[in-house]
Amino acid sequence: MENLTFEQLPQAMRLLHEKLDRLEQRFEEQNTLQDAETIFNVTQAAAFLHLSVATLYVKTSRREVPFNKQGKRLYFYKAELDEWVRKGRKKTMSEIREEAGQHVLSTKRRT
Structure with a gap:
């Protein structure tokens, strides 16, 4: 140096x-x-999602959560679970009001 x-x-x-x-x-x-x-087994995926294993099994049987199956074993990609959680985001009241206001303005412009 x-x-x-x-x-x-x-x-x-x-x-x-x-x-x-x-x-x-x-x-x-x-x-x-x-x-x-990163691939999770059922126990790891449940811990990652802060769910019980039983709840995760219910969600997979209803096909609510993305998973992969090899034989009798279930596997979960971390990236897919991250995306699944993000897609479940609910809008805040201020976001809903803003969208409603935008909709009303765009409707008025057309008429």
Whole structure:
């Protein structure tokens, strides 16, 4: 490592910051890929979803939750469970009011 002068410190800090940003981005991309490929068994999926195993079995029998089946065993991809939870989001009252207001405005414009 070379000795830096006081005048070189800002540029050295900028380069160091850029390298850290690239490393952080790579790390996040790698974690995202690993999460997408993570496979849970029934017990792990139930714990991840904060459900009992029995409740998870009911949801799979009703085909409410995404799952894979090999023989008699059930498997769950973490990414699919994440997406399933996200799709279940309910709108807030302010979001519903805003959509209603937008609908009323767009209806008035047509008439």
